[in-house]
Amino acid sequence: MRQVEWWHAVVIALAGLWAGTINTVVGSGTLVTFPVLVALGYPPLVATTSNAVGLTPGTIAGAFGYRSELEGQRSRLIRYGIASFLGAIGGTVLLLSLPQDAFETIVPVLVLLAIVLVAVQPLLTTRLKQRTVTRESSPLLYFLIFLIGVYGGYFTAAQGIMLVAAMGLLVADSLQRLNAFKNVLAAVVNLVAGAIYAVVAPVDWWVILVLAVSSTVGGLLGAKIGKRLSPTVLRGVIVVVGLVAVAILILE
Template identity: 55%
Template sequence: MTWLEQLAVFAAGIGAGGINAVVGSGTLITFPVLLAVGYPPVTANVSNTIGLVPGSLSGAIGYRRELRGQRSRLIRLGTASVLGGITGAILLLTLPEGAFKAIVPALIIAALVLVVAQPTLARRLKERQGEARPAHGGPILIAAVYATGIYGGYFGAAQGVLLLGLMGVFLHEDMQRINGVKNVLAMLVNGVSAIIFMFVADVAWQVVALIAVGSIIGGQLGATVGRKLSPTVLRGVIVVVGLVAVVHLLTS
């Protein structure tokens, strides 16, 4: 890569780390940049996943205050995310390129509907279940988090939007605390996928280093901004980012 291309990848890493901490979909920034500088799709996807792991950790650390008291929830949902991430990474290495592309826009639109309707749906679910509502969201949420992990391990763009939409409905919790959980789950999916890719896939390590450093910076910046957003504004940001993701995927 030329120094201008390296600068572009580094800047994309900052942007991806920031948007991942607030919402998700950072891959929609880095992945096109890597394709533009000449990397094959699978190599770009693999290198991008590995490079974003430090940024995911940075974003999770930025939300550490919101994660207090959620250890049991993180263990249950985190296990589902890890298993899903492993499955998705294996599928990426075995299925044809673009196998999930046709259904991704529909998944994101469904997640955005959940995000918008979350206050009403969550209230009705709480009224129906009463105090017996599971703190971890129940088996349906665990299965949905596993499925989202599969998608995250395979490609990952808008993984955060899907997680926020699902957890917002099934968890009786503040949006910022849910966002903290989302950052941890995305980090686990990226992390376990990265471990697999490092051993069996073609990795562009220069790209990994540039995105890693950039995403660490972006993760801290994103966490600082994201934690100050009201639930209503945060939902608005999620919807805007999600719609941009849908348009990008449908036109690319």
């Protein structure tokens, strides 16, 4: 572990603040911090693992900020959380056993598909509502949450966009509540992955400390911003940030 130079710490802190904010509102905060760490000279694997551990407090803070949207939803949170927990374990195993660039070609496609689903979600949910009485849970929903957990444990970027897209199609609920669920599930994935990486993978604890503090502030700030956005504006933000994320992933 190397000592972080003061200007490196400032850059990482600013990136962590923005990542914590955007993770809570939309997702894809990793696409801010990961390139910054690599640009500062950290090896990609160390950047990935340190980023996952360091951003975990920010995702927890974001989930806490959305707690009012989740009153009375404990049983659903537990069920969804178990699927995310199991997926996160699978994702961390993949990261530690597969070549790091194994998902590089498929990730932009997955993110782009999620963006399209978020954009057309109001139309699709109207159609699906005519066929389904209640849509708080289904085998397909749990399977998708599990798969997104695998992806999130492997490479956390844009898992929030994917979660909102999947739940938006299969769960009859408001976009703000879906965003609250997204924050909790992303926190579960990051917490599991971060705990495993902290024990068995190479990490930089100075980077983790800076990211943990700054992303926590960002997570609380993001909750205040996200809860004030209308569903239309929130959906627009998700689409725009998602398109930027796809562009970054393709150009990397």
